[in-house]
Amino acid sequence: MDEKAMSGRDKLEEAFRRYELSLDEKYPPADVAFEASDDFEEFIENLRKKLDKKERCCKFYKAFGKRIVAAVVAFFIIGGVTVYAFREPVAEFLTKVYDKFVEIFFNPDDISEAPKEIETVYTLGYVPEGYELVWRSVDKLSVLSIWKNEQGEVIKLEQRHIKLNTKLDNEEVVFEIIYSNRYRVAVKEIDEKKTFVWNTDEYAFVLIGTEELSEGIFIDIIDSLRMIDINSLPQEGEGGPRSGG
């Protein structure tokens, strides 16, 4: 096609083509020496490192990361549906530690589903040799059970409605949170006695006993907690009034 027949656009394209060819003739690619500055080389190097790192991370995640995440999720799912006896209560007691006393209470949202009154009575499946049950009273918000030995030493178990507010003397005492096989337990130990506080999803428990018994024995006592048939209980407890012991 001669130049007269070409449209304006075609002429423009031809002009660019000839210009490009002239540049190649004037500056052959092989003869052009391209020298990068230090800053530019550093920039390229950093970019390359970033890309390498990203690629390594992606490879690791694809190979192992997904399996690890799946294992962790499975662990939590399995942990959430285990047998009740071995699962820690969802409602955990809260503590406010002051200089001289510790307050134990529960988040109202955690205990909103708990029964309003005592519906199931608990007792201890294990007490040390020599102790015998001498008192049990069952009321609407609390159950008190007392075991006593020949030396007059007492083990008291209080089962309380979980909306319980507890205050423990904290002056010059040993106070700590420990874990039995079944429960998270607040422990207070001073001089003559030990006091333990723990809970299930429905009730709070307080165990008070002599400091002569070791913590290990108390842990066994706590873990022996079991339900009893409320209909098999006598109407009135034996022993003395509700004070003392």
Next chain:
Amino acid sequence: MKEKMSFIVAIMMIFAMIFSTLVSATEVMPYYNNTSYTGTNFAITDDGTAIVAVSCDGYSFTTRITVSIRIEKRSFLFFWNEVLVDSHTVRDTSYYNEFEYQLEDKGTYRCTVTYSVSGSGGADDTISQEFTDTY
């Protein structure tokens, strides 16, 4: 830089969530001279029975425990009218009991339980706990 800051903020938020259930009070409270433990429950049943369960455990040198119970009914917003007052005293090292009171009117009630514990450990302990429930 932005990613590092986001990571730091995320870690701080995780730690804040983990430790959110542990509350430390810095205020100084009076300590207990004669009391080892108090435990209190308050609830109002569907038929209007107010139940107060009290428990106080002292030491071998505790000589007297007085439990005072006061129940008030909310009349308007922040105003409370006293409905009943009850008090029980034992001369012993511990006390445990549960009391029932029949309420007449429906509404919101506040129960204040105060333990006064005497002994040779020092001045009397005065320990109060407050609850509210609705009938």
